[in-house]
Amino acid sequence: MRRLVLLLAAVLGTTAAAEPARLPILVPVTGFLSLEGTSQRNGALLALRQAPAGLAVSGEVIDTATAPENAVNALLRALDGGPVPAVVAPMLGTQMLALMPIAAEEKLPLVTVSGTASLTEAGNPWIFRFFPSDRAAKEAHVRYAVERLGRHKLALVYQTTAYGQSGATYIATAAKRHGAELVFSEGIDTGVKDYAPVLKRAMASGADALLLHLHAGPTALAVRQVAALGLTLPVVAGSALHQPATAALLEPRELKGICAESASSPVSGGSPRLEQFLKDYRAAFGADPDAYALAQYDGTEMLLDVLAHGARTGEAVRAALAAEQWDGVAMRYASNGHGDMAHSVVILCYDGVTRVPKVVERYDGLDAAKPD
Amino acid sequence: MAADLLGLAQLLLNGLALGAAYALVALGFVLILNATGAVNFAQGDLVMLGGYVAIALSRWLDLAGIDLSGPALLPLVMLAMAGCGLLFSALAWRPFRSRPPIFGLLATVALGLVLQEAMNALEGAAPRAGPTLVGTGDLRIGPFGLSRSALGIMAAALVIGLAQAWLLGHTQFGRRLRASAQDPVTARALGLPVDRLIAGSFALAAALAGAVGLLLSGPYFVTPSMGNDLILRAYIAVTIGGWGSLKGAVAGALLIALFESVVAGYTSSVAATAALYGVVLLVLAVRPAGLFPEPLGRRA
Numbered sequence: 199m200r201r202l203v204l205l206l207a208a209v210l211g212t213t214a215a216a217e218p219a220r221l222p223i224l225v226p227v228t229g230f231l232s233l234e235g236t237s238q239r240n241g242a243l244l245a246l247r248q249a250p251a252g253l254a255v256s257g258e259v260i261d262t263a264t265a266p267e268n269a270v271n272a273l274l275r276a277l278d279g280g281p282v283p284a285v286v287a288p289m290l291g292t293q294m295l296a297l298m299p300i301a302a303e304e305k306l307p308l309v310t311v312s313g314t315a316s317l318t319e320a321g322n323p324w325i326f327r328f329f330p331s332d333r334a335a336k337e338a339h340v341r342y343a344v345e346r347l348g349r350h351k352l353a354l355v356y357q358t359t360a361y362g363q364s365g366a367t368y369i370a371t372a373a374k375r376h377g378a379e380l381v382f383s384e385g386i387d388t389g390v391k392d393y394a395p396v397l398k399r400a401m402a403s404g405a406d407a408l409l410l411h412l413h414a415g416p417t418a419l420a421v422r423q424v425a426a427l428g429l430t431l432p433v434v435a436g437s438a439l440h441q442p443a444t445a446a447l448l449e450p451r452e453l454k455g456i457c458a459e460s461a462s463s464p465v466s467g468g469s470p471r472l473e474q475f476l477k478d479y480r481a482a483f484g485a486d487p488d489a490y491a492l493a494q495y496d497g498t499e500m501l502l503d504v505l506a507h508g509a510r511t512g513e514a515v516r517a518a519l520a521a522e523q524w525d526g527v528a529m530r531y532a533s534n535g536h537g538d539m540a541h542s543v544v545i546l547c548y549d550g551v552t553r554v555p556k557v558v559e560r561y562d563g564l565d566a567a568k569p570d
Numbered sequence: 571m572a573a574d575l576l577g578l579a580q581l582l583l584n585g586l587a588l589g590a591a592y593a594l595v596a597l598g599f600v601l602i603l604n605a606t607g608a609v610n611f612a613q614g615d616l617v618m619l620g621g622y623v624a625i626a627l628s629r630w631l632d633l634a635g636i637d638l639s640g641p642a643l644l645p646l647v648m649l650a651m652a653g654c655g656l657l658f659s660a661l662a663w664r665p666f667r668s669r670p671p672i673f674g675l676l677a678t679v680a681l682g683l684v685l686q687e688a689m690n691a692l693e694g695a696a697p698r699a700g701p702t703l704v705g706t707g708d709l710r711i712g713p714f715g716l717s718r719s720a721l722g723i724m725a726a727a728l729v730i731g732l733a734q735a736w737l738l739g740h741t742q743f744g745r746r747l748r749a750s751a752q753d754p755v756t757a758r759a760l761g762l763p764v765d766r767l768i769a770g771s772f773a774l775a776a777a778l779a780g781a782v783g784l785l786l787s788g789p790y791f792v793t794p795s796m797g798n799d800l801i802l803r804a805y806i807a808v809t810i811g812g813w814g815s816l817k818g819a820v821a822g823a824l825l826i827a828l829f830e831s832v833v834a835g836y837t838s839s840v841a842a843t844a845a846l847y848g849v850v851l852l853v854l855a856v857r858p859a860g861l862f863p864e865p866l867g868r869r870a
Contacts, residue, residue, distance in 0.1 A: 228687055230795055232695035358840065384838050389799030391790050392584050395835035398577070415697040415791055422789075426708060426717060443696035447791055 218254035219505050221246070221498075222276035223286040229264035230388075231290055233414060233443060234490050238311055240483050241494030242286045247482065248499075250506040262288045266296035273297055277304065284309060284501055284515045289329075289490065291317065292360060298322050305512040307519060309501055311493040313437075314364060318536040324512070325537040326519050328497030328526075329490065330461050334564035335437065336368035336411075338543035339459045342559055343407045343434050344376045346545075353382035353405030355396055355420065357412050362386075365411040365436065381405050388416060393423040401429060410435040418447040425452040434458065440546055442486035445553040454550025457558070461489040462528035463546045465554050471527045489528070493540065496526030500539075529562075581835040582828070587720030589827030590727030594782045595800050596807040596819035597734060598775035604814050605751045605771035606663055608674035612682030613804060614797025616658070616776050619685055620651050620783020621700050621792035622693060628701040640703055644726065647784045648777040655776025659769040667765070682797065689794040700787025719789035730781055734774070735816065747771055806846075810853045812860025821861055825849070 223242045226235035239259055246257045260276060262269040269288050276282060284307040287297060291314025298317070301308050301324040310317070311329035318325055330338075343349050352373055356366040362385060373380050382403035384396055397420070400408060408431055410420055417438040424433055433456045438444055440460035445453060464487040467473050475495065479487040487495075504518040523532040524539075531539040542562045546555035595617055602610040624647045631643075662681045666673035703722035738744035750757035750764040751771075758764050782800075783792070803826050810825065811818025826846060834842035853861060 228690055230695075232690055232794075236695065384840070386839050387843065389802075390830065390834075390839055391786075392588055392831050392834075394584055395581060395831060396839060398835065399838075415793055418697060418791065441696075443694075447697055447699045 218256050219510065220276075220280060220282045221255055221257045221284065221286065221501070221505075222273075222279075222282055223257050223259045224262050224269060224272045224276065224288055225259065225286065226264055226288050226290055226293070227259070227261045230413075231264055233441070234289060234488075235262075237441075237488050237491040238286075238289050238494045240479065240485075241311075241487070241491035241496075242498045244479055244482055244491075245495045245498035245502060248478070249502050253502060253506040255502065255505060257286075262290070262293055264290060264293070266293050269293035270296050270300065273300055277306075281511075282306065283505060283510050283512055286310075286494065286498060286501075288312070289494075291364070294325070298325060301325070305516070307512055307516045309494075309497045309519075311490050311497065314360075315368065316364075318538045323520070323537070324516060326497070326533070326539055327537055328500075328531060328539045329493040330540045330543050330564060331538055332364050332368050334538075334541060335459055335461075335543050336365055337372050337564055338545065338559075338561040339409060339411075339434060339436070340369055340372035340376055340378065341561065342457065342459070342545045343409060343432070344373075344378045346559060347407060347432050347434075349407035349432065350378045351381045351404055351406045352378050352409055353400035353403055353407070354380055354384070354409045354411065355393075355400060356383070356385055356410075357416060358385040358387050359413070361413070362411055369409060369411060386412070386416065388413060390416070391419065393420045394427060397423055397427060397429065401431070405431065407431055408433045410439075412436060412438060414438040414441055414444045415447075418444050421448055421456055422452055424456075425454075432457070434545070437461070437489060440555065441488040441490075442553070443488075445548070445555070448553070450548070450550055450553055453548035453553065455547070457545055457547040458555070459543055459545055461540060461542070462492050462544060463555055463557055464488065464492045464528075466546060466557050468557065469527075475527045492528050496524070496528055496531060497539070499526065500524040500531060577835070578832070581832045583716050584720065585828040585831030586824070587716070587723050587827075588831060589824035590724045591782055591785055592800070592803050592807060592823035592827055593820045594727050594730060594778050594785075596804040596811070596823045597731060597816060598778035598782075599801075599804040599808055600814060600816055600819045601734075601771050601775045601778070603808070605747060605768045606667075606671075606674060607751075608663070608671040608678070609805075610662075610678045610775065611675060611801055612658070612662065612678040612685065612797070613775065613779060614799070614801030615682035615685040616651070616654070616779035616797070617782045617786070617800050618689065618792060618794060618797040619654060620647060620776075620780035621787035621796070622689055622698070622783070623647055623650050623654075623780060624784040624787050625698055625700045625792065640701075641726075643701060644703065644781060644784060647780045651780025651783070652773040652777040654780075655773035656769055658776060659772035663768065663772065664765070667768075682801075686794045686797070693794070695794060697791040697793045698787070699791055700784065702788035703785060717789065719785075723785045723789075726781060726785055730778065731820065734778070737774075738816075743767075743770065806850060808860075810850055810860055812862040812864055815860065815862040815864040818860050818862035818864070 225239045260272040262272045287308035287310040289312045315331040315333040356362040382400045435458040437460040439458035509515045529542040545559035599613045662677040704718045750767045807822030811822030829846040
């Protein structure tokens with residue numbers, strides 16, 4: 199099947215294989231999502247540096263900042279430069295929603311690490327997501343609290359942003375599905391500095407576990423306040439905590455016993471390929487990678503493999519991405535028929551001694567089926 | 571009942587600590603407003619810059635083997651930021667001083683964005699933890715627990731606020747600054763160096779911002795975009811306190827922080843925010859000039 203698809207891709211290709219393929223990298227490297235966007239960019243660039251032998255490919259990074267219109271302008275600018283077989287697209291959900299109609303019109307695959315669940319549920323065949331959707335990530339988030347920790351009265355503190363509200367919806371759904379009760383749920387603005395009031399009320403609700411679904415800085419603030427208040431109930435945070443830059447804000451003792459969901463935890467190592475990725479990333483960028491970097495690295499690697507096998511048009515690339523499997527560094531990727539390529543989520547926990555977490559649980563096969 | 575009262579007192583203490591930091595931002599905001607008549611929308615970004623300056627200074631001193639941290643770092647950060655304030659006035663105010671105030675306002679917005687993106691490029695978008703003023707950990711005062719950081723913020727805000735009030739009210743510089751702010755034409759005619767005095771007020775406002783940056787960077791972290799939230803709070807504080815009033819700015823800042831802490835503690839942070847804006851509307855309706863209206867002749 200793989201050979202057949204790639205042969206088809208080669209036949210459909212209209213540009214000579216020897217000609218450099220353009221792979222624009224449209225990512226938010228400025229604005230409030232620039233931490234995650236920089237990781238996304240670095241992952242794509244590292245993959246490009248390690249492009250398969252014989253494949254000539256050029257990548258141009260265009261900043262999309264955080265406004266949807268910026269992303270649209272960036273894509274139009276990229277298309278003005280000539281034909282492109284695919285695009286590394288921004289991880290910001292609202293930007294992806296703005297790009298999707300253009301992708302359909304231009305027959306252009308968008309490879310993203312956005313978690314916004316609705317992206318792949320709109321019937322647009324040009325979207326390929328290499329990061330677990332919110333639907334899958336929050337399923338693991340809740341399952342860990344309920345199944346592994348045996349907690350059934352959950353308190354949720356989430357961000358009032360689109361990211362936070364989307365995740366909160368899926369947490370509520372998953373909690374209900376797993377027989378747990380959400381005894382406390384509150385949205386918090388990103389500008390809030392004092393988490394003591396909300397944490398005290400969460401405790402007063404009778405919750406036996408605390409779930410956090412916050413951006414990086416607020417996650418660190420909340421975890422610090424949990425430690426300062428001496429709260430003893432288990433805390434399971436969102437993927438922001440797995441980012442080395444977030445953990446670096448906290449003392450190891452403040453992180454003790456805190457867990458988080460993520461697509462992967464590159465700094466935790468665990469396999470020769472992961473160790474090699476870690477080494478290469480550190481050498482290239484002088485920083486530790488996070489799961490967004492690794493997911494975009496894996497997604498771009500798969501894309502490059504498809505290009506190396508001759509695909510040169512959007513349609514050819516789309517067909518290959520939709521039909522192929524890819525053994526990435528973080529996990530095995532394959533489309534569920536809707537462009538969701540990632541179906542595994544890990545839970546990692548901090549031991550109070552180092553800022554490098556240990557992966558304690560892995561959930562595979564999440565979101566592999568058609569969304570309900 | 572006793573537990574309830576203790577809980578309330580604890581929330582009040584937390585609110586006072588946060589309010590002290592907001593008050594310093596608002597004081598810097600009022601200073602420029604009084605000196606130039608223009609709103610400095612970059613005051614929050616200057617706080618952000620102060621946080622990064624504190625981190626950089628701490629790092630350099632550490633590399634140089636100089637063990638200087640805590641309160642000793644504070645004057646250094648304020649001095650460095652005063653220099654940044656002079657540069658800021660040269661870029662955001664001086665070229666537009668003879669234009670309508672909207673030019674100056676837009677210039678501060680633009681420079682604030684430049685600062686944000688410059689720090690984004692230089693230091694990255696990840697939140698950074700800065701040096702702490704008085705160490706970490708909690709102190710018990712009777713039944714209350716308060717972090718050392720919070721106590722440091724309150725103490726520093728009190729000292730800096732009083733020093734500013736003394737500087738403006740009881741020194742030659744303060745008197746001249748107020749005179750030039752009230753009537754720059756007459757002040758010039760009387761031979762006062764109005765431009766230099768206004769540049770001085772920018773330096774002072776930036777020094778205040780530097781102090782807040784240092785105070786907040788340890789417990790609350792620094793990010794390139796952190797100034798956006800702070801300037802919004804400063805603007806609200808000054809609006810409900812009374813434009814141009816130092817006393818009003820402090821009162822407004824404390825009110826905001828108490829909403830964030832006490833009201834949020836008994837309702838939710840979203841409800842507290844909604845209630846705060848409700849109070850803002852009420853104040854504007856009942857006392858359009860703010861809680862502490864400042865007579866024009868006494869401004870600055």
